[in-house]
Amino acid sequence: MPRFLRPLTQAVTYTRWLHLLIGSAIPLMGAFITPGLSTLSTAEWVQIALQPIPLVAAAALLLPFLRRAEGLQARLMLFPGQHARVRGGDEDSGISVAPSASWRERGRTALWAVLRLEAGFAAGFVTVQFLGTALALVGAASSDSRQEPGVLFPLPGPNPANALLVPVPVLVLLGIMVVAGRLMTSAARHLLGPSPKERLAALEERTEQLLERNRIARELHDSIGHALTVAVVQAGAARAAADPEFTTRALGAIEETGRAALEDLERVLRVLRTDGQPASRRPTLAEAAQLLDSARASGAKVDTEVTGPVERLPGPVTREAYRMLQEALTNVLRHAGPVPVQVRVTVHETALEIDVRNALSPGGENTGRGGSGLRGIRERATLLGGRATTGPREGEWQVHVELPLG
Known part of the structure; x- marks a missing residue:
C-alpha cells in the first residue's frame, strides 16, 4: 500500500x-x-x-x-x-x-x-x-x-x-x-x-527503581554467589579429605550457608512482590561472625580483628559493609582457595574501615579482580560517599574499604 x-x-x-x-x-x-x-x-x-x-x-x-x-x-x-x-x-x-x-x-x-x-x-x-x-x-x-x-x-x-x-x-x-x-x-x-514538577517526580521515581534493581542484583550476586562458592569449596575439600568427620562438618557448613542464602532470596522476593508485605531485616556487620565461620569451615584460616562499636554503625553503612565483607571473602574462596585471610574492621570516629588480605593465587594475581563482585564493592562504597580499592599489594591481594559515618 x-x-x-x-x-x-x-x-x-x-x-x-x-x-x-x-x-x-x-x-x-x-x-x-x-x-x-x-x-x-x-x-x-x-x-x-x-x-x-x-x-x-x-x-x-x-x-x-x-x-x-x-x-x-x-x-x-x-x-x-x-x-x-x-x-x-x-x-x-x-x-x-x-x-x-x-x-x-x-x-x-x-x-x-x-x-x-x-x-x-x-x-x-x-x-x-x-x-x-x-x-x-x-x-x-x-x-x-x-x-x-x-x-x-x-x-x-x-x-x-x-x-x-x-x-x-x-x-x-x-x-x-x-x-x-x-x-x-x-x-x-x-x-x-x-509540568516540570511532574517530570522531576517521574525522573526521581525512575531513578529510585533503577537503584533498587541494581541493589537487588548485587544482593543476589553476593548472597547466592557466596553460598555456591562455599558449597563448591566444601564439597571438593570433603571429597579430597575422605574423612567422615570432616565430611560431616562440611555438610553442616553447606547446610547453614544454603539456609542463609535462601533467607536472603526470600527477602529479595518480598521486595519484588506487590502484595505489600514488608521485607525481612537485612543482615548487618555485627552479624559477620557467620560469614567468618563459613569461610573457616571451607578451610580458610581467617584471622579477625574488630575495633570499635560495630553495633552502633548507621543502618545503611552496616548493611552495605556486611555485603562488602561477604563479597571479599567469596572472592578469596573462589579465586585463591582455602588460604590464610586477614580481616580487619575498624570503627573510627568519622569512618568505618574494612581491610581484607589474602595470599595471591599461583601466578601472582587473583583471576577475579575485574569481576562484577569487586566492581559491586566499589559501587556500594561510592553510593555511600566512600571509596574502595582492590588489587595486589606487597605480595597479597587486598580489598580495602573506607565508608564515612556522617
Missing part, C-alpha cells in the same frame, strides 16, 4: 477526527440559542465560533479537574494504541492526567480548551461542507441541480460522469483530517504534557 494512503487504514485517524468533532459540540449548542442555524451570514458564523470562548476558558481556569478529563480523552483518542496498527503505537503519549496544580497549568489547560473548541468548530464546518459537496455531486449526476445550499464549491452541470468525482471531496476531507489530527496531537503534547 502507498505510504500516503496508509493513514486511511489506521483507526487513530478516525479517533482523532472524532476528537475534533466532539470539540464542535459546544459552539453548535450555543448556535441553537443565538443566532440560530438558518441562513447564517459570515459575521454570524464568526459569532458562533467565538461566543463560547470566555465560558470555556473560565471553566478551565477555575476547575482543576478539567485538565485530567482533557488528558484522559487526549490519551484515548489522539494517540495510537494496539488497535491503531501503527508502529510504536504503545509508546508513552507524554500527556499528563493529573489535575492542574498551578495557575500556569490552568492557563495551559485553558489554551488547550480554546484551541480544541475552535479546531473542532472548523473541523465540523469543513466536514459538513465536503460531505455536502460529495452528496451534491451524486445529485448532479442524476438531476438538473447545479448548486446545493451550503456547498462551498460550484458544481458542474448535470452529467452522469459527475459520479466519478464523488470520491474527490471525500479523499480531500480525509487528508485534511489526517493533517489536523497530527497538529492537534502535537499541540496536546505541548499544552497537556507534564
